Amino acid sequence: xxxxxxxxxxxxxxxxxxxxxxxxxEHIWDDGSGKLNEELCDCFVExxxxxxxxxxxxxxxxxxxxxxxDTIKRKNDVIAQAMDRHPGFIKGxxxxxxxxxxxxxxxxxxxVNELGMIGIKLYNQYFISDPVLHPVIEKCIExxxxxxxxxxxxxxxxxxxxxxxxxxxFAKVAEKYPDAxxxxxxxxxxxxxxWQLKAIADYPNIYTDISGSVYDEGIIEQTVHxxxxxxxxxxxxxxxxxxxxKLLAANIPEKDKIEILNNTKFARYLERGAK
Numbered sequence: 001x002x003x004x005x006x007x008x009x010x011x012x013x014x015x016x017x018x019x020x021x022x023x024x025x026e027h028i029w030d031d032g033s034g035k036l037n038e039e040l041c042d043c044f045v046e047x048x049x050x051x052x053x054x055x056x057x058x059x060x061x062x063x064x065x066x067x068x069x070d071t072i073k074r075k076n077d078v079i080a081q082a083m084d085r086h087p088g089f090i091k092g093x094x095x096x097x098x099x100x101x102x103x104x105x106x107x108x109x110x111x112v113n114e115l116g117m118i119g120i121k122l123y124n125q126y127f128i129s130d131p132v133l134h135p136v137i138e139k140c141i142e143x144x145x146x147x148x149x150x151x152x153x154x155x156x157x158x159x160x161x162x163x164x165x166x167x168x169x170f171a172k173v174a175e176k177y178p179d180a181x182x183x184x185x186x187x188x189x190x191x192x193x194x195w196q197l198k199a200i201a202d203y204p205n206i207y208t209d210i211s212g213s214v215y216d217e218g219i220i221e222q223t224v225h226x227x228x229x230x231x232x233x234x235x236x237x238x239x240x241x242x243x244x245x246k247l248l249a250a251n252i253p254e255k256d257k258i259e260i261l262n263n264t265k266f267a268r269y270l271e272r273g274a275k
Contacts, residue, residue: 127165208223
């Protein structure tokens with residue numbers, strides 16, 4: 001019996017099946033006791049493989065507040081466990097809290113040099129342009145690793161994330177640190193994404209990923225228009241179907257879609273990961 005559903009799926013997913021797919025924005029979770037949730041991790045990996053992903057870059061951030069160095073170390077150890085469980089498929093980003101400056105720099109060194117992680121993840125503890133981040137950014141430049149920063153331009157009040165970095169904060173950092181490699185997270189994460197694109201358009205060391213559940217008409221097309229495909233990364237951030245669907249449906253050349261799926265400017269980071 002012919003399974004037409006499978007045939008249709010294979011045809012629609014041909015772009016993913018025939019090209020390398022690197023997902024630069026995903027998360028792995030712990031089990032509440034500080035250990036990797038292995039069942040959830042394995043389920044996640046199975047789903048990613050079925051979607052023809054070849055590499056998934058994961059982190060375990062703490063949203064808001066001032067997570068202490070011990071908490072952060074436990075979170076990063078969970079990512080290391082996931083990397084060990086699925087070597088080569090899961091790559092890690094080290095989460096740090098820049099408020100603990102000396103400890104954050106030491107944790108980046110540990111995660112990169114000892115655990116084989118390939119970048120860092122920052123959340124909303126501080127604006128990315130806050131001077132408290134300078135030692136962290138300088139360490140990332142020294143180690144030649146990218147910075148993935150939670151971002152957004154909210155359009156409603158009250159602001160539930162008072163230190164949420166928007167495009168203007170990224171632009172300030174890019175001006176001060178042109179050698180830093182910065183990813184403005186999830187252009188499809190909500191808020192005024194058009195405003196965001198305009199704010200970072202003139203800064204070639206700022207990239208974005210397409211993750212987020214928003215799939216407004218034109219979001220991929222305008223992102224490529226303002227930044228060029230070489231400054232765009234594939235990502236899903238928990239929204240597989242939206243991330244895949246909006247790229248497949250985007251009215252851009254196939255070569256641009258292929259570049260987004262495996263951004264060649266970031267290939268060296270994948271090669272460096274020891275796990």
